[in-house]
Amino acid sequence: MLVAAAVCPCPPLLVPEVAAGSAPELDAARAACSEALGVLAAARPDRLLVLGPADESGRGTYPEGARGSFRGFGVDAAVRLGRGGGEPASGRELPPSLAVGAWLLERAGWSGTPVEGLGVAEPLPAGRCVELGRDIGGRPGRIALLVMGDASARRSLKGPGYLDERAAPFDAEVARALGSADVAALEALDVELARELKAAGRAPWQVLAGAAENTGLTGTLLYEDAPYGVGYMVAAWS
Template identity: 70%
Template sequence: MLVAVAVCPCPPLLVPEVAAGAAPEMDAVRAACVDALGVLAAARPDRLVVIGPAEHGGHYPQGTPGSFRSFGVDLDVTLGPGATSAAELPASLAVAAWLLERTGWAEAPAEGVAVDMALTAARCAGLGAEIAGGSDRIALLVMGDGSACRSLKAPGYLDERAAPFDAEAARALGTADLAVLAALDAGLAGELQAAGRAPWQVLAAAAEGAGLEGTLLYDEAPYGVGYLVAAWS
């Protein structure tokens, strides 16, 4: 049973050591992420599942290590307490692990699910239903960015379709509109480099029947990338 959701973006720039001199520019989105995680803690879940985009799908148990060494920073994290010999977390889940450490998460065991960014909507739905199945109280931390084409200096350059795509996603995340999230165009999302599309569609299926209400906490596009933060409870 799904009891709460936090939706956060997953750029490594959220980590001040990675952002370096640009770190203050990310203060507002970091604060919004902390607020969203507070909603998860208040729900007192039995289990936390962290979902994030990656090149390949996979499951990561509590204690899986991650790092930001590929971004030139000697910083290690783990997904929850403990240590395992599992493969290293993909970047999106490493950012999530950093957020959980930053907020001192200790409310419930945490596990990670990497979602292939090319996963079809139908397969996202199946994965979401699988994650939310069972009788335990589950909270989700869903990582994913909007389009990367919001400005001339954006990673994907300027695309006039990017702002409307992000606006639709923001409305859906802010109102917990499962139908709109489930119907996001995977092809368009790929062209706009919107890494959050597949995780958001996993969320839409996981939240079916949960009766959660959403609040949008942040909606901006620094560096030309859409960053959205929402909380559902």
């Protein structure tokens, strides 16, 4: 059963070495992520699942100890998922979203609770996302989720997808739903609109919604901003 969840953005810029001189711009986001991870730790889960968007090559499960890096972003920095000593499944590195999640866990000193990763294909239909979440929520023991994902990438002229006037209302509804643990609203997110707005977090959020059905969890929105034209949100459910 799902007992807690933390929702965090997944830009590699969260890692100060990647952000370099602009690192202070996301200090508030990092602090909010730390607070959300504290909620996970306080829930005393038996297992933590880190999930985030991935392309076709990165989808699927990753064992504890799977490794990732930020070499693709010009920084020779490596991360490991949890405390295990394993190698990436089938020789694969963690996708960027899970690498950022692994970095957040390392930064928080996460230990003791077993960790695994799940790369969720960005185009996965809403119904499949919800079904996947229900399967996760039905696992035995106390399950916690660290859900990585960004909102729209079209919040400003300088955003990766250029300005789209639908982006701000979309993000506002996502922020409201994450902040109030509104499972139905997350399950109802428009897949096509999310794709057009380049909202990479849509699929992971809908997996979270499926896992949280009938759990009675409540939510708190800890951070919401779009410093680079991309919506970043942090929330904690407990």
